[in-house]
Amino acid sequence: MAKVTVGKGNVLGQIRADLRGFVGQPITVKANRGRKRVVEAEGILEQTYPNIFVIRVNGKQSTVNRLSYTYSDVLTETVLITIAGSRIGQSALQSGS
Secondary structure (H helix, E strand, O other): OOOOOOOOHHHHHHHHHHHOOOOEEEOOOOOOOEOOOOOEEEEEEEEEEEOOEEEEEEEEEOOOOEEEEEHHHHOOEEEEEOOOOEEHHHHHHEEEE
16 A cells, blocks of 8 residues: 655645644635535534544534535535635645646
8 A cells, every 4th residue: 555645746635734733723614515506614623534524513403513525625626615714725726736
């Protein structure tokens, strides 16, 4: 099994590293679900994993929902993430091109 290293050309690794630094922080997500369906949510970046990250969204009546997305969703701009007024993924896209 090949090990993936974070280097200059590894844009997904850069996105993963960016998000890892914001675990526990408030986050805004805008996700394109296809067929003109766009989901917007605010929550807390709960955890990052090697292939996905999880956002905890507080719902109605004290229920807790979790949303998970892949780092490639951020890369392809299917999911737009904003933390503290700055968009995550933009710097990785600019440096990777």
